[in-house]
Amino acid sequence: MKKVYGTAAEALDGVLHDGMLIAAGGFGLCGIPELLIDALVESGVKDLTVASNNAGVDGFGLGKLLETKQIRKMMSSYVGENAEFMRQYLSGELELEFNPQGTLAERMRAGGAGIAGFYTKTGYGTQIGEGKEVKVFNGEHYILEEGIFADLSIVKAWKADDTGNLVFRKTARNFNPPAAMCGKVCVVEVEEIVPRGSLDPDHIHLPGIYVHRIIQGEHEKRIEQRTTRKREEA
């Protein structure tokens, strides 16, 4: 089965519907599926629930889908960098479900691994634990969190072969593997599609079984906080 598609729009053809749940990889603006986000904007699909650690910034990343009001609900751990997000949230146009970062990552991983729920200490005794089942194991309190089963995963990797085996680069890996695992359909954008056999099988970060469609493209890879040191200080 052919997994390589020509464009992001082609790769999303037939898998979109209003009201769907999308799991997106990325942390801040690092390792985000920028080309697929652009294609989602173009598609006009709406009433989306998006599980993503962050919500992009104004005018870039998921911020673009917020501007067009295609997102109804975000499931995130940190949304501080986006004024349009705050405006829509405070005016009640946008729903927000805060998830602790590790809980969000594990909910995605669990969904992809067929685990409907798990108990974690994270958030016990806080607002996050309110209304959730509490269970005591070995004298410690844990709360029940549910796996995320997404309709679609949108993911950014560094390299793929045409069978969908993926390699990520540095901290751009972040939420991409768990996001990839939890979707019924997983679409991946990469910087380079390499010939079959050129990736060392021992160095594959995510096996192609999780990947259904792949595109290659140019990425802007915007830096959110440029911090440097002067050479004299070295």
Add this chain to the structure above:
Amino acid sequence: MPWDRNQMAARAAEELEDGMYVNLGIGIPTLVANYVGDKDITLQSENGMLGMGPFPFEGEEDPDLINAGKQTITELNRTSYFDSATSFGMIRGGKIAAAILGAMEVAENGDLANWMIPGKLVKGMGGAMDLVAGVEKVVVVMDHQNKAGASKLLKECTLPLTGKGVVDRIITNLGVLDVVEGGLKIVECAEGVTEDQIREATEATIVN
């Protein structure tokens, strides 16, 4: 004289022992890395990295290499990368020996509030709830009092909690306090600060 930011960071660095894997929060905790000296410390960045290096030289920034504060950083020869589920697996699993982080309020029972002020813009907890729930030793570094002069060490937190009974040690500009049975215990005073001054500046119960 109370400690300044750098002195607080230097004192917090004394909490770290050779060979530890450590997670440092944003603000004063970030400065702790400057004071570890010869100790072999591996810094974790919860987005998915162990062995975090310093900021890059100008022109060598890599958009694929950032820390949990989204700042550009560098790797070291010990660095490893992994996904966020694995990263928080090691956090919840108790593999990280210590987390040093800032706070808005700490209660005498170890409750911590540092993620949200109701009625103000709410940005989210990021990885803070996972860190305080999972890491072996949680050290808070913060000013003893807020800008209005009120104690940040309270009988009970007034703000929404980040974690319940999670704080082990508090390092403030006035000294070092441990969370113990019945309240907080003064472990150390900043140079020139007396125990009475700390008691005066503290709402939480101080036990002997």
